[in-house]
Amino acid sequence: MPAGKPAWQAKGLLYKARLTPCVRECDNGRVKPHIALLCLALSLPLAPVLTGADSLDIYVLDMEGGKAMIVRGPAGDTMMVDGGTPGQQNDRDLKRVLAEAHALGIQQFDVVLTTHYDIDHAGNVPAIAAHIPGKLYIDHGPAVNNPKIASFNRKALDGYMAFIPGKNRRSVKPGDVIPMKGVRILVVSSREQVLAKPLQGAGQPNAACPASRPEPLELDDNSGSIGTIWEFGKFRMGDFGDLLGWVENRLVCPNNLIGKVDLFMVNHHGLAISNSPEFVAALDPKVAIMNNGEHKGGAPEVIRRLRAVAGFEDLWQLHYSLAARDLNAPENYIANMKEEGCAGNLIKVSARRDGSFTVTNMRNGFSKTYGK
Numbered sequence: 405m406p407a408g409k410p411a412w413q414a415k416g417l418l419y420k421a422r423l424t425p426c427v428r429e430c431d432n433g434r435v436k437p438h439i440a441l442l443c444l445a446l447s448l449p450l451a452p453v454l455t456g457a458d459s460l461d462i463y464v465l466d467m468e469g470g471k472a473m474i475v476r477g478p479a480g481d482t483m484m485v486d487g488g489t490p491g492q493q494n495d496r497d498l499k500r501v502l503a504e505a506h507a508l509g510i511q512q513f514d515v516v517l518t519t520h521y522d523i524d525h526a527g528n529v530p531a532i533a534a535h536i537p538g539k540l541y542i543d544h545g546p547a548v549n550n551p552k553i554a555s556f557n558r559k560a561l562d563g564y565m566a567f568i569p570g571k572n573r574r575s576v577k578p579g580d581v582i583p584m585k586g587v588r589i590l591v592v593s594s595r596e597q598v599l600a601k602p603l604q605g606a607g608q609p610n611a612a613c614p615a616s617r618p619e620p621l622e623l624d625d626n627s628g629s630i631g632t633i634w635e636f637g638k639f640r641m642g643d644f645g646d647l648l649g650w651v652e653n654r655l656v657c658p659n660n661l662i663g664k665v666d667l668f669m670v671n672h673h674g675l676a677i678s679n680s681p682e683f684v685a686a687l688d689p690k691v692a693i694m695n696n697g698e699h700k701g702g703a704p705e706v707i708r709r710l711r712a713v714a715g716f717e718d719l720w721q722l723h724y725s726l727a728a729r730d731l732n733a734p735e736n737y738i739a740n741m742k743e744e745g746c747a748g749n750l751i752k753v754s755a756r757r758d759g760s761f762t763v764t765n766m767r768n769g770f771s772k773t774y775g776k
Contacts, residue, residue, distance in 0.1 A: 469697025637757025
């Protein structure tokens with residue numbers, strides 16, 4: 405990497421260096437067969453950036469226990485979901501977001517979705533916008549009424565609220581649809597409110613529900629998280645930010661209002677105050693991705709709940725979890741191993757209309773495809 409160059413600029417220089425011989429030969433009018441083949445081979449990695457593919461591609465970035473996802477839809481629409489924590493280790497999370505966005509050729513996001521206002525989700529949204537603006541900013545409106553909000557989360561909330569005036573902003577409620585061509589992204593929870601009616605095909609009684617509903621828990625802005633169900637053809641995914649167990653319960657008890665999913669983006673980094681037994685049972689996921697850190701999330705009881713689902717196949721993790729120990733996923737399914745330190749590897753999902761999807765560990769290139 406050239407000295408002093410950010411990762412995304414260095415990656416751009418690498419592409420330029422690889423293509424320079426081809427350009428020089430073409431400029432001189434001496435395109436030889438081997439050069440033509442070289443040009444074609446070198447341009448192929450850029451094709452997904454320049455031309456859309458009929459897939460839903462999701463890049464789950466490593467925020468060391470925070471959250472950030474970059475999504476490219478089948479028509480080329482792009483979305484940024486949350487943005488990680490600001491300031492830590494020389495703006496590590498911000499740099500990782502920018503590096504991946506630029507590697508994907510993204511200069512502007514069609515949608516920026518902030519699930520809630522905690523620092524590890526909303527903290528970098530203004531900083532990302534300074535480099536890569538959004539056309540539409542989506543959030544849940546005012547923060548939940550919690551007088552005990554932590555000071556660092558209050559700072560992130562205040563920073564977002566100072567940033568958002570003048571932007572094209574939309575605050576969503578359950579039942580709203582977040583725009584992305586070819587993909588239906590339905591809001592099922594927002595600011596502690598949930599769907600009033602079941603989604604099509606859902607509504608069945610949930611045998612895993614407890615005898616009584618849990619009491620509301622004040623824990624920063626987590627309970628206000630925007631929860632979404634993503635549908636792309638036959639593929640179905642659930643992503644719920646840091647939704648707490650007591651709000652989860654209202655979505656799936658006594659009846660399951662949202663139905664089953666193929667892929668579950670594990671709530672709240674894999675903490676046990678979320679991912680309640682009744683919620684995991686209702687989703688009945690085939691695969692789960694946990695955006696945990698080495699020291700955050702990855703709770704043993706959550707992993708046990710996932711593996712107790714009859715049709716569950718695999719758990720993928722952003723990090724090896726010290727808390728989980730022997731319950732961690734196999735090494736091929738973990739993007740950042742304990743001994744590697746802060747490598748920042750991500751997990752990629754490519755979903756297709758037929759319901760099949762491929763998950764790839766970008767640390768080692770290990771992939772697995774799941775069929776419908």
